[in-house]
Amino acid sequence: MDAQDYSEVIILAPTGRVDHTSAEVFQTELLEHVTKCAAADKHIILDLSGIDYMSSVGLRALMIASKESKKTDLTIVVSALQPDMKEIFEISRFHFVFKTFETTAEAIKGFSDAAVAAYAAAGEG
Amino acid sequence: MKVHFWGTRGSLPVSLNGDGVRRKIFQALQKANGKSFTDDAAIDNFMDTELAFHQRGGFGGSSSCVEIKASDQDYIICDMGSGLRELGQQIMQEHGPGKPQVYNIFMSHPHWDHIMGLPFFPPAYIPGNKLRIHGGHDTLEKALRKQQEDPCFPVHFDFLGADIELIKLSPGEPFQCGDVTVHTIVQPHHGDSYGYRFEHDNKAVVYSTDAEHKLESETETAEFVEFFKAADLVIFDAMYTMADMISVKEDWGHSSNIIGVDLCHRAGVKHYCMFHHEPVFGDKALADILTETIRYEEIIRDGHELKVSSAYDGLEIVI
Ligand SMILES: [Zn+2]
Ligand SMILES: [Zn+2]
Numbered sequence: 294m295d296a297q298d299y300s301e302v303i304i305l306a307p308t309g310r311v312d313h314t315s316a317e318v319f320q321t322e323l324l325e326h327v328t329k330c331a332a333a334d335k336h337i338i339l340d341l342s343g344i345d346y347m348s349s350v351g352l353r354a355l356m357i358a359s360k361e362s363k364k365t366d367l368t369i370v371v372s373a374l375q376p377d378m379k380e381i382f383e384i385s386r387f388h389f390v391f392k393t394f395e396t397t398a399e400a401i402k403g404f405s406d407a408a409v410a411a412y413a414a415a416g417e418g
Numbered sequence: 419m420k421v422h423f424w425g426t427r428g429s430l431p432v433s434l435n436g437d438g439v440r441r442k443i444f445q446a447l448q449k450a451n452g453k454s455f456t457d458d459a460a461i462d463n464f465m466d467t468e469l470a471f472h473q474r475g476g477f478g479g480s481s482s483c484v485e486i487k488a489s490d491q492d493y494i495i496c497d498m499g500s501g502l503r504e505l506g507q508q509i510m511q512e513h514g515p516g517k518p519q520v521y522n523i524f525m526s527h528p529h530w531d532h533i534m535g536l537p538f539f540p541p542a543y544i545p546g547n548k549l550r551i552h553g554g555h556d557t558l559e560k561a562l563r564k565q566q567e568d569p570c571f572p573v574h575f576d577f578l579g580a581d582i583e584l585i586k587l588s589p590g591e592p593f594q595c596g597d598v599t600v601h602t603i604v605q606p607h608h609g610d611s612y613g614y615r616f617e618h619d620n621k622a623v624v625y626s627t628d629a630e631h632k633l634e635s636e637t638e639t640a641e642f643v644e645f646f647k648a649a650d651l652v653i654f655d656a657m658y659t660m661a662d663m664i665s666v667k668e669d670w671g672h673s674s675n676i677i678g679v680d681l682c683h684r685a686g687v688k689h690y691c692m693f694h695h696e697p698v699f700g701d702k703a704l705a706d707i708l709t710e711t712i713r714y715e716e717i718i719r720d721g722h723e724l725k726v727s728s729a730y731d732g733l734e735i736v737i
Contacts, residue, residue: 313680313684348718349633349676349677352676356661356664381717384676385660385676386660387660
């Protein structure tokens with residue numbers, strides 16, 4: 294999954310469908326980032342704009358990441374859910390698990406000025 | 419085959435209280451305001467077409483008990499939750515005390531909400547009746563005896579006049595119950611539970627309650643996909659929402675609505691029926707969860723369409 298650094302924030306942007314055929318890889322990669330970010334005092338914005346849908350195994354991976362993050366100071370927020378994914382988040386009650394933002398630009402505003410500036414400088418803001 | 423749901427609630431029977439009844443009446447009157455009805459049929463028609471299921475009826479509150487009717491065969495009953503009481507009453511009306519029957523009972527596990535109906539099942543008191551209680555637990559008889567011991571209950575197990583036989587089943591070994599073939603699977607739950615697949619006349623019904631599908635291991639998940647394979651109906655423990663199931667209610671022994679959809683999709687099941695409802699949820703909440711689950715199925719559907727429903731006390735599904 295694509296990972297971009299913006300000061301203390303890392304934006305992860307997985308793509309495709311997360312179901313029982315792809316969830317294992319998704320989970321392994323996600324948790325690797327969680328471990329790395331926790332060690333480096335960084336935070337994660339999970340930009341899910343590239344995810345078409347996610348079944349229960351994928352949601353489970355997100356929950357494990359959330360639980361891991363709570364053992365440290367790491368914050369994970371979710372951004373840019375496609376309409377189907379937004380519905381899946383509501384149906385599964387995952388909108389109570391993660392703070393979600395309409396866009397990644399919105400999400401990054403919750404972090405430092407340096408992160409916002411770095412994001413803008415990359416032409417993303 | 420026909421499947422009749424006598425009890426669909428999980429963990430503890432519940433009852434709609436006066437406030438709940440009042441709310442339904444209020445909503446019905448609100449909808450009927452200004453209308454006039456020429457006869458009773460018009461009222462029925464109004465209720466069926468203009469009131470939602472949770473307004474004109476509801477899910478009921480008896481705990482797990484499902485009857486499986488295959489041709490004119492002896493009774494097949496899954497679990498003896500509090501729903502068994504009403505089934506017993508109907509049987510008494512139908513046969514009276516003088517006509518002995520055979521009851522083949524398949525037990526998911528001996529948790530209280532799955533055994534509490536037995537002392538209130540009139541046929542169990544009548545000599546000549548046969549109760550064949552099947553299950554995978556060695557502790558089944560102990561649990562049935564214990565719930566009827568002092569100081570918890572006045573009538574002891576030995577006082578039940580019917581001929582009661584306990585039959586131990588082993589997962590992986592098909593069991594013949596008349597012309598119905600029964601397959602058994604051990605399920606993840608506190609102290610284990612057992613799921614059953616009933617096959618008759620090229621149709622298959624799976625009763626799989628009180629199972630926590632953690633999705634930790636694909637081997638384990640695939641085993642259930644195989645057990646559910648191409649079933650006409652899967653009755654599934656969909657007690658919690660997904661987030662609850664894997665956070666605050668982790669290790670409580672139950673699954674979520676959407677895990678059931680995913681497993682049934684993979685198994686190519688025709689009809690997925692949510693079961694073992696959370697006692698905290700009222701009729702409106704359960705109706706909303708059904709709407710959401712139908713929508714989830716639509717979103718993740720990959721070709722094969724899965725019918726999604728939610729069991730309620732009194733529901734009969736013909737397969
Ligand atoms: Zn139960
Ligand atoms: Zn149980």
